[in-house]
Amino acid sequence: MSDPYFFGYGSLVNTRSHAYPDPHPARLRGWRRAWVTTPRSGAVLLTGVPAPGHCIEGLIAAVPGADWTALDARENGYARVSAHGDIDHAHPATPLIDVYAVERHHLRPRSDQMILLSYLDVVVQGFHDVFGEAGVQSFFDTTDGWDTPILNDRDNPIYPRHQQLTRKQTVLVDDHLHRLSAQVKERHEAPLPPEF
Template sequence: MSDPYFFGYGSLVNTRSHSYPDPHPATLNGWRRAWVATPRSGTVLLTGVPAPDHRIDGLIAAVPNADWAALDARESGYARLPAQHAVEHAHPATPEIAVYAVQRETMRPRSTQVILLSYLDVVVQGFHDVFGEAGVQRFFETTDGWDTPILNDRANPRYPRHQQLSTQQTALVDGHLEALSAQMEERQEAPLPPKV
């Protein structure tokens, strides 16, 4: 039996943040992304949400020997759902594919929570590496919840898998946030980072 694959649409698109093999660009049909809050953290999570007639870019990669334990731990707070019927990819095989998503019943209002800029940086870097500037544009366009405040923690990153961005990638993030009139926050203390 061949290895199963996951579809990543956030930080998992950034192969610098994990070592799962055989990554391939892919598209998940019938979904959008959204920033959502859950009871477990003071920072919002990026999740996929079912949305007919929509599609999001991402990456598939193998889970060797179907050993999901490490990935399930990284994606704690998410449910692992079958997705191979909705994923388009150029992989020569037709592997089993799963996607992680926050379940609607665990979502909470985002009013007191923030997006970590160090996490967003990792996501955008991944999209830039795989899909270029057009892919970064599509990421912002196919993600909801940009009214959530963004905590500028670049100087002291709170996301455990943060990465160093190039000058171009930093400018891409900042330019898109400015175009969205995103609310930036500067503060010394922040909630624990998400584990995604």
Template sequence: MSDPYFFGYGSLVNTKSHAYPDPRPATLNGWRRAWVATPRFGVVLLTGVQAPGHSIKGLIAAVPGADWAALDARESGYSRVAASHAVDHDHPQRPDIAVYSVAPENRLERDSHMILLSYLDVVVQGFHEVFGEAGVQGFFDTTDGWETPILDDRADPVYPRHQQLTSDQTALVDGHLDRLSAQVKQRHEAPLPPEF
């Protein structure tokens, strides 16, 4: 039996943040992304949300031997959902595919929760390297919740899988946040969230 795959639509698009084999561009149909607060982290996470008529780009990659334990631990706070029927990809076989989503009962009102810029940077770097500038714009345009404040932690990243962006990638992130009139707060303006 062949290995199952996951569909990643956020930080898992960035292959510098994991070592899962056979990453391939793919599209998840009937979903959008959204920023949601959860009780687990005290920060806002990116989740997939079912949305008929919409689709999001991302990557599929193999989970060797169906050993989901490490990935489930990385994605704690999320539920693993079967999604084979909703994913378009170029894999010659038809592997089982799962997607991680924060269950509705685990979503909180945002209140003082914020998006970590170091987390967003990792996501955008992945989309830039896989899909180019058009893919980055597509990410921003197919994600809800940009009214959520963003904590600028680039100088001292809180996100454990943070990456060094090129100057062009940093400019892409900042340009789209400006376009969306996102509210970016400096460290001295907001309390530090706990580490992931």
């Protein structure tokens, strides 16, 4: 039996943040992304939200031996659901594909809950590497919740899988946040968020 695959639409698009093999660009039909919080966590997470008529780009990659243990642990707070029939990809086979999504969430985080810029940077770097500048634009345009404040933790990253961005990638992130009138707060202006 062949290995199953996951579809990543956030940090899992960035192959510098994991070592899962055989990555391929893909598209998930009937979904958008949104910044949400969960009753349990309090951290702001990026999730897929069912949205008929929409689609999001991402990446599929293999889960060798169907050993989901490490990936399930990384995606703590998310449920793994089948998305096989809703994903378009150029893989020569037709593997079973799952996607992680937050099932119980609040679409409007509280004013003291913030997106980590170190996490957003990882996501945007992945989209830039795989899809170029057009993919970065698409990521921002197919994601809801940009009214959620963003904590600038670049100098001392909180996100455990943070990456060093190129100057061009940093400018891309900052320009899109400016375009969306996102509110970026410096660390001294805000309390630290819960553990990611």
